[in-house]
């Protein structure tokens with residue numbers, strides 16, 4: 338899909354209701370796995386207020402708890418302490434108000450991509466015709482209208498991931514949760530997907546929480562980056578990304594981008610070294 342392509346007016350209007358919802362409060366949330374001697378604090382008292390329609394990236398070293406925080410917002414994990422609210426209501430489990438996109442597209446291989454995207458609306462009780470109409474609008478938005486009758490295995494990795502994004506948007510979620518969605522793609526496809534995602538976000542305006550290891554990706558996409566410490570995961574810095582929008586790949590060469598990158602890289606390097614030291618200590622303890 339060209340970054341310049343606009344969402345059709347009808348699709349944008351039907352999805353645009355998301356813009357009034359999606360405010361997230363993460364209030365002193367800790368997530369502890371195991372019990373007794375096996376207790377492990379994965380996430381330690383993290384707090385953040387995320388505005389409706391904001392694009393936030395979680396950036397941190399491997400194993401620091403990024404996915405755990407995201408899974409808690411999704412409702413797959415429950416805080417051991419603290420609370421997460423979405424538009425004032427405590428998150429107690431997964432819901433159609435939060436769409437998820439993972440590193441692997443996890444599409445149903447036996448269904449066409451239209452049927453994959455229509456699946457969520459069908460589960461929510463929409464008629465087949467309504468669900469197919471929603472799917473067709475979203476496939477047009479992600480540039481895959483011509484492939485609606487294809488099965489996932491006939492598409493490239495990038496196309497499958499665009500289908501996964503369309504599927505995540507099919508229930509008009511107010512929040513889009515993305516866990517390293519472009520991590521398995523080659524650099525060129527990844528860059529194009531980032532531009533496509535920003536276009537979709539500008540049109541639909543869900544709140545986005547996007548997990549990544551990649552500093553450039555975080556800066557390119559985000560309004561704000563929450564940097565996490567090595568395990569146990571804490572939010573150690575909040576970096577506003579006040580670069581103008583719309584953004585394109587050229588801006589990654591500009592001094593303002595480089596300045597934010599320098600700041601993030603210093604923090605991530607320190608935390609990654611700590612993570613390595615922790616892993617070495619754990620290995621030594623096992624010997």
Ligand SMILES: Nc1ncnc2c1ncn2[C@@H]1O[C@H](COP(=O)(O)OP(=O)(O)OP(=O)(O)O)[C@@H](O)[C@H]1O
Pocket residue numbers: 370371377379397398399400401402403404405406550568
């Ligand atoms: N269900 C679980 N039970 C026990 N430990 C878990 C569970 N889920 C995650 N962990 C541990 O919690 C820590 C944080 O994991 P998490 O996957 O959130 O990290 P991450 O920052 O997303 O890592 P990566 O960037 O490598 O994907 C890790 O040490 C992980 O092994």
